Amino acid sequence: MLTGVACLAIVCVAIVAVLAGEMGEPGGDSVRLANSRLALTFDRQTGALLSLMNLQTGDEYLKDPKLPGNPFVLHVDPTVIPQAARDPGWWSAEVEEDLGGLMVSPGGCRVISLKQQSSRSAATVTIESEHAKTGLRQTLTITLPTQAEYADLTLRVTNTGSLQRTVVTAFPHLRGLSLGPDRETNLGIMMASYGTPGVRAWANSGGWYGRETSMQWQAAYEPRLDEGIGMIIMDPECASKLIRRGPGGLLSTLHYPGTILAPGASHVYPTARLVVHRGTWRVTAQRYSDWYARAFRVRKPPSWLKDVDLYYGGWIPSADQVARAKRESPSDGFTSFERMPLLYRDGPYDLIEWAMYNQGVVDEPESYGPYMGDGLYLFRSDLGGPAAMREGVRRLHAMGRRIMFYVAGNSLLRSSALLKGQRPEDWMLMDRPGHGYDVGYPNGFSVCPGYGPWQQHLAHTARRILAETGADGIRLDELAGFVPCFNPAHRHSSPYDSVRWLRELTRTVRAAMDEVNPDAILLTENPLDAVHESVNGALQMFQPGREIDAMRIAVPTMVGMAYHPGAVESALNGWIGGKVTARRVTWPWEHRGLAGKPDWYADGPGPELRWHELRASFPEAIGEGRVATTDPSAPSDPRWVGRLWRARRYWLLVGGTLDAAPLQGELRVIVPGLPARIRRAVEIDAQTLRPRDADLRRSGGMATIVVRSAVSAVIFPMPDCPPLMDISGELRARRGGEITLDMKPIPLGGRLPSRVRITCPGLIDGSLTARWPGSVRLVVPPDAMIGLYPLRVEGDSLPVKRWIRVADDR
Numbered sequence: 001m002l003t004g005v006a007c008l009a010i011v012c013v014a015i016v017a018v019l020a021g022e023m024g025e026p027g028g029d030s031v032r033l034a035n036s037r038l039a040l041t042f043d044r045q046t047g048a049l050l051s052l053m054n055l056q057t058g059d060e061y062l063k064d065p066k067l068p069g070n071p072f073v074l075h076v077d078p079t080v081i082p083q084a085a086r087d088p089g090w091w092s093a094e095v096e097e098d099l100g101g102l103m104v105s106p107g108g109c110r111v112i113s114l115k116q117q118s119s120r121s122a123a124t125v126t127i128e129s130e131h132a133k134t135g136l137r138q139t140l141t142i143t144l145p146t147q148a149e150y151a152d153l154t155l156r157v158t159n160t161g162s163l164q165r166t167v168v169t170a171f172p173h174l175r176g177l178s179l180g181p182d183r184e185t186n187l188g189i190m191m192a193s194y195g196t197p198g199v200r201a202w203a204n205s206g207g208w209y210g211r212e213t214s215m216q217w218q219a220a221y222e223p224r225l226d227e228g229i230g231m232i233i234m235d236p237e238c239a240s241k242l243i244r245r246g247p248g249g250l251l252s253t254l255h256y257p258g259t260i261l262a263p264g265a266s267h268v269y270p271t272a273r274l275v276v277h278r279g280t281w282r283v284t285a286q287r288y289s290d291w292y293a294r295a296f297r298v299r300k301p302p303s304w305l306k307d308v309d310l311y312y313g314g315w316i317p318s319a320d321q322v323a324r325a326k327r328e329s330p331s332d333g334f335t336s337f338e339r340m341p342l343l344y345r346d347g348p349y350d351l352i353e354w355a356m357y358n359q360g361v362v363d364e365p366e367s368y369g370p371y372m373g374d375g376l377y378l379f380r381s382d383l384g385g386p387a388a389m390r391e392g393v394r395r396l397h398a399m400g401r402r403i404m405f406y407v408a409g410n411s412l413l414r415s416s417a418l419l420k421g422q423r424p425e426d427w428m429l430m431d432r433p434g435h436g437y438d439v440g441y442p443n444g445f446s447v448c449p450g451y452g453p454w455q456q457h458l459a460h461t462a463r464r465i466l467a468e469t470g471a472d473g474i475r476l477d478e479l480a481g482f483v484p485c486f487n488p489a490h491r492h493s494s495p496y497d498s499v500r501w502l503r504e505l506t507r508t509v510r511a512a513m514d515e516v517n518p519d520a521i522l523l524t525e526n527p528l529d530a531v532h533e534s535v536n537g538a539l540q541m542f543q544p545g546r547e548i549d550a551m552r553i554a555v556p557t558m559v560g561m562a563y564h565p566g567a568v569e570s571a572l573n574g575w576i577g578g579k580v581t582a583r584r585v586t587w588p589w590e591h592r593g594l595a596g597k598p599d600w601y602a603d604g605p606g607p608e609l610r611w612h613e614l615r616a617s618f619p620e621a622i623g624e625g626r627v628a629t630t631d632p633s634a635p636s637d638p639r640w641v642g643r644l645w646r647a648r649r650y651w652l653l654v655g656g657t658l659d660a661a662p663l664q665g666e667l668r669v670i671v672p673g674l675p676a677r678i679r680r681a682v683e684i685d686a687q688t689l690r691p692r693d694a695d696l697r698r699s700g701g702m703a704t705i706v707v708r709s710a711v712s713a714v715i716f717p718m719p720d721c722p723p724l725m726d727i728s729g730e731l732r733a734r735r736g737g738e739i740t741l742d743m744k745p746i747p748l749g750g751r752l753p754s755r756v757r758i759t760c761p762g763l764i765d766g767s768l769t770a771r772w773p774g775s776v777r778l779v780v781p782p783d784a785m786i787g788l789y790p791l792r793v794e795g796d797s798l799p800v801k802r803w804i805r806v807a808d809d810r
């Protein structure tokens with residue numbers, strides 16, 4: 001046998017050592033790869049990772065390199081199924097260290113070859129090591145780009161022995177990490193749903209990709225030292241895996257279930273990118289975003305979705321309520337789907353998703369509650385069926401409103417006509433062998449998202465709903481989250497392939513919808529990056545606290561639809577709002593590690609904000625812009641939280657107290673990185689929409705402004721930024737009455753334009769062109785329905801949106 005040193009091979013493609021990164025001397029005990037930002041050192045005898053240095057901060061991250069792992073652990077012929085894989089209620093993020101069988105870690109291996117290569121753009125080391133007892137050979141390749149704050153690690157495992165082996169691999173599996181001397185102060189992200197930063201770094205956190213983690217990355221960071229580490233698993237195939245952090249500085253991805261390796265066979269694991277950086281978790285999130293955008297073709301939103309500022313999910317009145325309306329108010333009550341506009345008139349919602357539109361509500365009212373899955377989703381006969389809904393949708397569109405429909409992604413009534421002549425067991429989602437998954441739906445059970453006939457049925461249903469009604473979208477409730485399925489009837493190649501099934505399912509549904517209306521949107525309940533190629537967005541429920549949610553940076557095109565959050569949280573995270581009131585009143589997931597309502601956070605829904613109108617002026621920033629890596633801050637009032645969005649013609653600061661509590665007078669806010677050519681700042685109050693100058697000052701390279709509002713937007717115009725429009729005064733009239741639109745300019749530096757286009761569907765046919773500054777008289781038609789109408793003013797100015805109220809004239 002050759003020794004590790006004897007078979008060492010060095011290949012030097014280029015000798016530009018300064019550019020290519022530094023490497024250790026051949027023949028020493030270790031080999032080191034370094035650029036100006038990070039360095040990795042490996043043991044030449046075993047191939048173990050000995051050191052992971054942040055060269056920008058001088059911090060050695062691997063405080064305890066001798067633990068198993070660093071950078072992988074192979075569980076060979078394991079005898080233990082981890083609790084994560086056998087207990088459907090598992091959420092602890094803890095995975096057994098020992099799965100029985102043999103544990104292979106670099107410390108117990110011997111290097112048989114080590115190759116170094118460098119070029120102008122990167123340095124690469126390939127370490128081949130062998131585990132004598134099992135005959136497994138590991139080929140670990142580390143690539144360090146010259147100009148990046150990350151290294152890419154790839155692992156191939158080959159069975160060189162004569163016995164078949166089952167291998168469950170944790171790669172990377174870094175142990176003993178600590179940012180700075182005290183790992184207890186390090187922070188991480190609760191990576192379920194949109195991702196909540198600010199949790200303890202080295203506690204059990206994360207888990208199955210698709211459930212406890214919605215994206216393929218994890219991060220830890222230390223604000224005191226302005227540094228962090230991230231792990232990105234670059235797997236476009238979305239194989240099942242557990243991505244997590246744990247006590248003792250553990251950062252690990254367990255590729256589960258394992259791979260069977262016949263003699264001579266190999267398996268290559270997805271490349272892991274280790275990010276070692278200055279700054280917060282947002283650096284890793286941005287690197288993930290870079291990879292994700294190349295690896296996935298995301299579903300582009302239809303242009304109309306950019307005009308949606310407020311959304312909610314409503315229920316069509318019950319069969320009893322409809323029967324009563326037919327008796328008591330047949331001429332103006334909600335007696336037919338044709339009168340859908342009645343359900344929109346009092347709220348400034350651009351888009352509403354409706355449940356309880358289906359015939360099951362009439363046929364089996366006792367089955368209806370929090371879930372509504374009769375399976376067929378035929379339009380209710382008591383409200384006129386699909387023809388009436390088609391007319392209702394037409395009328396909504398004429399008023400500038402949008403409509404979508406609820407479809408349950410898992411749940412189905414046992415009595416559903418879909419199951420007639422079928423064996424329900426064939427459809428069932430079995431979260432463990434022989435056991436149906438149960439979400440507690442009365443008379444219901446759950447169907448497997450990986451079951452072909454169900455995928456086809458959902459596709460057919462979505463297509464039919466759009467074709468029959470002309471609606472704008474479908475939301476697949478309950479999806480997209482990881483649930484394993486052990487139903488033998490489905491012949492799944494692995495019970496844990498949930499993410500892949502959800503991709504198939506959403507692709508199938510999306511393709512069917514596209515046949516009818518490619519501009520219709522598809523939403524799910526939970527966000528999962530893997531389905532974003534078919535899905536536009538998902539509901540947002542969980543509080544990100546003072547931070548922006550992680551997905552807003554990592555997958556910024558995934559649209560967040562606020563469900564529990566109040567207007568302040570929606571404003572701070574760039575979501576489509578769900579409420580006009582300022583505060584969150586529901587604080588879910590305390591049992592899953594999220595903090596509940598803080599003591600200082602005021603009770604109740606709080607004041608009404610007009611953020612849903614204000615945000616419509618800044619689509620360049622909130623819809624298409626990028627949020628700055630460092631938030632603005634107000635050192636004298638820690639209650640204040642802000643974001644900075646960068647657009648081409650302006651920057652936008654959105655800030656306020658999380659519960660909309662008034663400020664104690666003026667507050668000076670630091671605005672990091674503000675370009676020198678920006679010389680003005682205008683604050684617009686989110687409650688009154690009144691503008692005021694925000695006193696921009698610069699001193700010692702630092703820009704500051706003064707804010708006064710509890711919640712506001714501050715625009716920082718570039719020299720070519722068009723003016724904003726100040727439309728104040730009450731926009732309210734009776735039927736047949738008049739509204740005067742007084743359009744005053746707020747000059748922001750650019751040329752003052754002279755013409756704008758005004759639309760107000762439902763009140764104005766087509767559009768009006770008007771000169772401004774100036775005022776326009778709008779006459780409300782005498783037969784207009786009372787309620788709210790969206791007014792938009794567009795042109796060379798920044799866009800403006802306001803809701804006009806037509807009031808009762810009695």
Ligand SMILES: [Zn+2]
Nearest residue numbers: 448485487490
């Ligand atoms: Zn299944």
